[in-house]
Amino acid sequence: MKTKSLLISGSILLSALSLPSYALVDATQTALAQEREVNQERIAEFSAEELALKQRRDALAAQKAALDAEIEALSTTFGENEIQIAEQQKLLDLESGSLGELFGIVRQTAKELDATLSQSVVFADQPAQLDNLNTIVEANALPTIAELNALWQTMVIHAKNSGTAAAITVPVVDGNGVIHDQTVVRIGDLGLLGEQGYLSWDGTSARYYGKQPADLPSLNEAKSLGDGVTFMPLDPSRGDIIARLADNPSLLQRIAQGGFVGKVIIALLLIGLGIALYRGFQLFTLSGRISKQLKTPDTPNDNNPLGRILNVYQEERFHSTEALELRLLEQVLDEQQGLEQGLSMIKLLAAMAPMLGLLGTVTGMIETFQVITQYGNGDPTIMAGGISMALITTVLGLVAAMPLLLAHNLLSTKVDNLRNLLEKQGIGLVAQRAEMGNSKERVAA
Numbered sequence: 001m002k003t004k005s006l007l008i009s010g011s012i013l014l015s016a017l018s019l020p021s022y023a024l025v026d027a028t029q030t031a032l033a034q035e036r037e038v039n040q041e042r043i044a045e046f047s048a049e050e051l052a053l054k055q056r057r058d059a060l061a062a063q064k065a066a067l068d069a070e071i072e073a074l075s076t077t078f079g080e081n082e083i084q085i086a087e088q089q090k091l092l093d094l095e096s097g098s099l100g101e102l103f104g105i106v107r108q109t110a111k112e113l114d115a116t117l118s119q120s121v122v123f124a125d126q127p128a129q130l131d132n133l134n135t136i137v138e139a140n141a142l143p144t145i146a147e148l149n150a151l152w153q154t155m156v157i158h159a160k161n162s163g164t165a166a167a168i169t170v171p172v173v174d175g176n177g178v179i180h181d182q183t184v185v186r187i188g189d190l191g192l193l194g195e196q197g198y199l200s201w202d203g204t205s206a207r208y209y210g211k212q213p214a215d216l217p218s219l220n221e222a223k224s225l226g227d228g229v230t231f232m233p234l235d236p237s238r239g240d241i242i243a244r245l246a247d248n249p250s251l252l253q254r255i256a257q258g259g260f261v262g263k264v265i266i267a268l269l270l271i272g273l274g275i276a277l278y279r280g281f282q283l284f285t286l287s288g289r290i291s292k293q294l295k296t297p298d299t300p301n302d303n304n305p306l307g308r309i310l311n312v313y314q315e316e317r318f319h320s321t322e323a324l325e326l327r328l329l330e331q332v333l334d335e336q337q338g339l340e341q342g343l344s345m346i347k348l349l350a351a352m353a354p355m356l357g358l359l360g361t362v363t364g365m366i367e368t369f370q371v372i373t374q375y376g377n378g379d380p381t382i383m384a385g386g387i388s389m390a391l392i393t394t395v396l397g398l399v400a401a402m403p404l405l406l407a408h409n410l411l412s413t414k415v416d417n418l419r420n421l422l423e424k425q426g427i428g429l430v431a432q433r434a435e436m437g438n439s440k441e442r443v444a445a
Helices: 002-018 021-096 099-117 127-138 145-161 219-223 240-247 251-257 259-295 305-316 321-339 343-375 380-444
Strands: 165-173 179-187 191-194 197-201 206-208
Touching: 099 127, 099 145, 127 145, 191 206, 197 240, 251 259, 251 380, 259 305, 259 343, 259 380, 305 321, 305 380, 321 380, 343 380
Parallel strands: 165 206
Antiparallel strands: 165 179, 179 191, 191 197, 197 206
């Protein structure tokens, strides 16, 4: 409407500029008449729009009144319902009486029994039997007669199966992680026994323990438990004791924990013992030959040190006493060197073993501190590898050193005894030669 008025005013102005003065009055009157028409149209439009808005306001007011009335009615109904619910709750509490306490006891019993039987082998072949317990545990209302019957029947079955041994079929996880059904013997409530030993049960599947006890019973003995078999080793802790067997490694596993340094110590021990056994056998043989040679000094034999000394005496007996003494001393020193062969190596290995053990200790502690740096010290198990290496290598070093030192001491004592025997025999031969020389001098005089 404003645009139309502006157009009319503009056209009147242009016409007034182009017309003479007597026509200007007529043009102005015409423009005023047209403007009054436009204003009348605008007033009519405003009136219509005002009427529509009033009608819409009246409709919304009526709708609000209806909603207020509905809210009032709902509030009244809600209050009445709360009163009725409170009255019904009182009536329910009055009617139920001790059933509420019974429900609490039943639910608590079912929860405890479910926690016990979920990891028990009693229902390993009957997992559906535990669904009744789950229903009672998760229920929000009083248990039904059927649920109560199922509860005590589960208790009866558990008590009955706990005192019997039976063959059942359960899923077993093998070493490759493959699950397959296998027939095992359920020994009461204590565990499962398969062809390869006892099995652990996690509620859904079974797997063999990493380490089995030494006195493992057979399947036939387990099946006959109570039918003539009066004794059989069992784990009363339901597998905890058998699981702890894996925490007690064998001797080979202990040695393996020593790492490379432990293997080197074992190698040194074996080498030292090999040398000690070989030299011990040689010295024992030579001792026997020397004892035999002592019985026949006039017939020396080259297969023993004493025989070789006697041969030197036979060859050098016509020389002077001083020359014979030096020759015999030389031969004794040669024989002593042969007797002591290998003893220095045994002594060296005995000294190296604890040093290598100390090296393994330091290496293990370095590894332990490195693990602590990377992962912290919150979990002691991640530090067990380095600490085990440190302690095992120390033990291996001491264990290797003690038998080597003992062998070295025994062999050294044996060598000293033989050397003393050879020296005494040599000194005796020198004395005999000196006596023979003195006798000749007296005869010549």
